[in-house]
Amino acid sequence: TMTDNIPLQPVRHKKRHDNKRRDGCCPWSRCCGGGDFRPRTVWLGHPEKREQRYPRNVINNQKYNFFTFLPGVLFNQFKYFFNLYFLLLACSQFVNELRLGALYTYWVPLGFVLIITIVREAVEEMRCFLRDKEVNSQIYSKLSTRGTVKVKSSGIQVGDLIIVEKMYISTFFSTVFHHKGSCFLRTDQLDGETDWKLRLPVACTQRLPTAAVSLVHDSFFVIKSHKREDGDPPVNESLSIENTLWASTVIASGTVVGVVIYTGKELRSVMNTSNPRHKIGLFDLEVNCLTKILFGALVVVSLVMVALQHFAGRWYLQIFRFLLLFSNIVPISLRVNLDMGKMVFSWMIKKDSKIPGTVVRASTFPEQLGRISYLLTDKTGTLTQNEMVFRRLHLGTVAYGMDSMDEVQSHVFSAYTQPPQDLQASRAPVATKVRKTISSRVHEAVKAIALVHNVTPVYESNGVTDQAEAEMHYEDTCRVYQASSPDEVSLVQWTESVGLTLVGRDQSSMQLRTPSGQILNFTILQIFPFTYESKRMGIIVRDESTGEITFYMKGADVVMAGIVQYNDWLEEECGNMAREGLRVLVVAKKSLTEEQYQDFEARYVQAKLSVHDRSLKVATVIESLEMEMELLCLTGVEDQLQADVRPTLEILRNAGIKVWMLTGDKLETATCTAKNAHLVTRNQDIHVFRPVTTRSEAHLELNAFRRKHDCALVISGDSLEVCLKYYEYEFMELACQCPAVVCCRCAPTQKAQIVRLLQERTGKLTCAVGDGGNDVSMIQEADCGVGVEGKEGKQASLAADFSITQFKHLGRLLMVHGRNSYKRSAALSQFVIHRSLCISTMQAVFSSVFYFASVPLYQGFLIIGYSTIYTMFPVFSLVLDKDVKSEVAMLYPELYKDLLKGRPLSFKTFLIWVLISIYQGSIIMYGALLLFESEFVHIVAISFTSLILTELLMVALTVQTWHWLMIVAELLSLACYIASLVFLHEFIDVYFIATLSFVWKVTAITLVSCLPLYILKYLRRRFSPPSYSKLTS
Secondary structure, eight states, X not given: OOSOSOEEEEEEOOOOOOOSOOTTOOXXXXXXXXXXXXXXXXXXXXXXXXXXXXXXXOOOOOSOOTTTHHHHHHXXXXXXXXXXXXXXXXXXXXXXXXXXXXXXXXXXXXXXXHHHHHHHHHHHXXXXXXXXXXXXXXXXXXXXXXXXXXXXXXXXXXXXXXXXXXXXXXSBOOOEEOTTSOEEEEOHXXXXXXXXXXXXXXXXXXXXXXXXXXXXXXXXXXXXXXXOTTOOOOOEEEOOGGGOOOTTEEEEESEEEEEOOXXXXXXXXXXXXXXXXXXXXXXXXXXHHHXXXXXXXXXXXXXXXXXXXXXXXXXXXXXXXXXXXXXXXXXXXXXXXXXXXXXXXXXXXXXXXXXXXXXXXXXXXXXXXXXXXXXXXXXXXXXXXXXXXXXXXXXXXXXXXXXXXXXXXXXXHHHHHSOHHHHHTSSOHHHHHXXXXXXXXXXXXXXXXXXXXXXXXXXXXXXXXXXXXXXXXXOGGGXXXXXXXXXXXXXXXXXXXXXXXXXXXXXXXXXXXXXXXXXXXXEEEEEEOOOTTTOEEEEEEEETTTOOEEEEEEEXXXXXXXXXXXXXXXXXXXXXXXXXXXXXXXXXXXXXXXXXXXXXXXXXXXXXXXXXXXXXXXXXXXXXXXXXXXXXXXXEEEEEEOTTHHHHHHHHHHTTOEEEEEOSSOHHHHXXXXXXXXXXXTTOEEEEOOOOOSHHHHHHHHHXXXXXXXXXXXXXXXXXXXXHHHOHXXXXXXXXXXXXXXXXXXXXXXXXXXXXXXXXXXXXEEEEEEOSGXXXXXXXXXXXXXXXXXXXXXXXXXXXXXXXXXXXXXXXXIIIIIHHHHHHHHHXXXXXXXXXXXXXXXXXXXXXXXXXXXXXXXXXXXXHHHHTTTTHHHHHGGGGOOSSOHHHHHHOTHHHHHHTTTTTXXXXXXXXXXXXXXXXXXXXXXXXXXXXXXXXXXXXXXXXXXXXHHHHHHHHHHOSSOOHHHHHHHHHHXXXXXXXXXXXXXXXXXXXXXXXXXXXXXXXHXXXXXXXXXXXXXXXXXXXXXXXXXHXX
C-alpha cells in the first residue's frame, strides 16, 4: 500500500451554518448533514476502520419515491379547495338522494384533470430519477490493497483513495498526483467562476516514493503520520484551502488521488443549496380570487332556489342538489385550459428564432413576463461581456493609451537590447537622463505586471505541434493563459503584446521571455493570493540572474493608497480612470535584502502553523512587509458592454419598467457603466449617496436626497444597510420614485433582500437578471428570474425560471411573449368562465320556470360534450390570438405600459363577462321556452344548438387576429356537433332538427343573443378604440 494507517485529525474546524432546511433532512439528524460536524479521524484507504457513520454517497433530487408518488400527487392536488370541492361533488353522486343523472358526468372531467396532472408529475419524476441515476452510477478508480478497482459513485465511502483524471468530480471530496505536484480545478458549476484554480499538494506527500499526494478538505487539518513504510518520524502539516478539491468541480489538468472526507448530504455544494421558494403567478392568484367569487355566487343561487320553495320538505337535501345542479358556475376546465395555454406559450418562447437558445424552466407563469414593473440586473457578465481589454498604463507623469502602445514596446525593447553604457554615452546627457528614467520606469512597470499575478500558461497541441514539444519550446500558437480572474489574463496578454511574455510557470518558478528571445528565470518564494477582504495580491520573487529579491503587489486603489509611499497623483488619476469606466489596479514594489526575507519567512511559517487565530497572525506578518512600497503604475482595464444593451434598456424604460443595477463592483465603475449603458440618460442628474454609518448621518443624507427630483440614485451596499436598518420605509419610498438606481458593492444576500423589499413595499412584480452563482439568490427571490448563460457558468441560468443567451433578448421576451401570454391568458380564463356561466344561467331559468325543481336541463353526454368536443378547440384557440404584430410591439414599448395596470383581467372585465353570460343564457332559454311547440325534447334541441352556435360566434367576436387554426377549430367543432346528433337521439329529436321550423327558431335565438354584442363592439372600436388598434389601422 502507498500509505497505511495515517489518521487525519482535525485541529481547527470551521463551523458550518445552514439556516435553511434541506429536502429530506431532519434538523436533529447528523447523518443527513444537519448540525455541526464532530472532528473525524480518516483512515487512508481503510474506510472500514471509521468510528462514525457517514451518509451514503448518493444524490437524490426526487420529490417522491415509488410508494409516496400517488398519495403525494393526490394530496398536492386536493389540498387546494377547488379540487377538493370537485372531488366531493363527484363522490356525492354515490348517494341516491343526491344523484343527478349518470355518474360519468362528474367523474369524467375530474378524472381527465387528474390524469393530466399525474402524467406530468410522473414524467418530471422519471427525468429526475434518470438524472440522479446517471450521477450515482459514474465510475471512479479506487486504490485498494488489491490495486486499482472500479467503483460506482454511490459505493464511495469516507477514507477511500480515489484516482480522478481529467473529469467532473460529481459527488465527493478529494487529493493530487501530477507531474508538477499540482492540478487545475474548474469551479464554474459551484461558484459561477469560469477560471481555473490552482490546487497544491501537501509538502510531505511530495516525498513519498510514488508521485505527489495532496489531502483535500475545505477546513484546516493537521496530518499526523503514525506509521509509514519509509520509517520517517511523524510529520505535522497544515492544510489550507489551496489543498482542497470540492464536489461539483472539474479537474482541468493532471491526475488526482483523493482521500474522501465528505460524502452525500455533507458536501459543501449540497449544504449550500436552499429550497427555492415555490413561486405562484399573480395571474393565478387573481383567477383564484374570481373562482372564489363564483363559488360564493353558486352558494347564493342554491339558497335562493330553496328559499323560493319556502324551505319545504327535506330542504337541506335540496340545497345539496342545487349545489350539484349549478356546479358548472365554478368551471373545472379553467385550470386545465390555463395550464395547457401556459405550455403553448412556453413552447412559443422556445421556438422563437429571434431569441435562439431561450429556455423556459418554469412553465407555470409565462404570463408574469407581461406585467414587470421593476427589473433588477447584475452588471458584470449581464450588461457587460466580462471580456477585459487593457486600455491604459499610467505612470504619474505620463500615460499610455491604446494608440501609444508602440512607445511602450520600444521602451521595453530598448531596456533589454541596449547595454546601459550606450545610453550614458549618448549626445544629450540631460535628455538621456529623462529618457532613461521614463524608459526604465516603463520597463519596471511592465516587468511588475508580468510577474504579479496568478496566471499559468498552459500548452495544448494544435494539430501540428504536440503538447510536450510545445511546452519545451514555449510555442506561442499553443499557449493558453489560465487565471482566477479575466482581469489578470488581459494584463498578461498585454505584457506579451509589448514584448515581455510569460512562457512558463509552476509552483516554485516563473519564466519570462524578452523581446530578444532570452528567457528570464524567477523563483517564486511566496505568494499571497487575492481575497475580497484584502482586495490585493502579492508575490515575492528572486531573479535568478542577479539574485535580487523583490516583493511586488497590486490591488485596489482604496487599500493601496495607504501602502505606497506618499504621492500627489494616485487618488486623482484613479478617479479619472474610473470615470472612463476602467477597472483600476495599483502596482507597487519593494526590494528586500536576503536577511529581511529570511526574517520574514521565519515569522510567516510560524504564523501559518499556529492553531488559534491563524488567519489574523498570518495577515499581521504580511502587513509588516506592506509599508512604504514604491508606486510603479496604474493599469486600466475595460469591461465591454454586451451587444445592444443600450437599445434594450431604452425599450424597457419606455415600457414603464424601472431598472435597478445591483453589482459587487466599485462605485465609480458601476456609475460609469450605468452612464455608458444609458441606464442613466444624458439629461438626468446622478445623486451619489454619501457613505453613512450612523442613524443621524443616514437621516441627513436622506433629507438631502429628498430635495432632488428625477435623478438617479447611486448607493453602496454598506450605506444601504444602514438606511434599511433605521429608515426602511422612507428609503424605499424615495428609491422607488427614482428613474434608475445603482447599488454597488452589493453582497448576494443583499441583492435578494432588495428584491424582497421591492415586492413588499410596492406590491409590483419584479424580474431579476443575472449570470453568476452570486446572482442565484436574487433570481430565486424575484417573481421572474431570468438567467443569462454567460462566462460565469450556467449556475444562474439553471436556477432561473427563464434562461436567455444574451441580455438583448430580454426586450423581446417581455414586450412580445410576456405581453401576448398575459393578454391571451386573460381572454382564455374569462371565456371559460363565460362558457360555464351561460349554461348555469340557462339551468337557473329552466328550474325557476318549472317551480324551482332541482331537475337537470341537459343529461349525460350533452353536459360533458358542451365543455369538451363542442367548444374546447375554438375556446382554446384564443391562445393563438394577438392584437398587434411582434414588430409593432417592439417598436412601441408603450403598449406594454397599459398592461401594468392589470386591465386585461380585472373585476370590471369580469363583471362585463358575467353580465354577457346572464344576458345570453336568459335569451337562449326564454327563447327556447317561447318558441317550442309541443314536446319537451324540442326545448333541449333548440336551446342546446343555439348555445353551441352562440359560443362559436362569441369566440369569433373575441378574436382580434385570425389564425388558420382558429378557423379549423370553429369548423371542426361545428362538424363534431352535427355528426354526433346521430348518436344523441335519446336527448335530441333527430327528425325535428331536419325541419325548417327548427332552423329559423335557432337562427332567431342566436341572432338575438349575439347581434347586440357585435353592434356594441363596432361602436366601441369606432368611438373609443383601444391604443393598439390605432397602430394596426
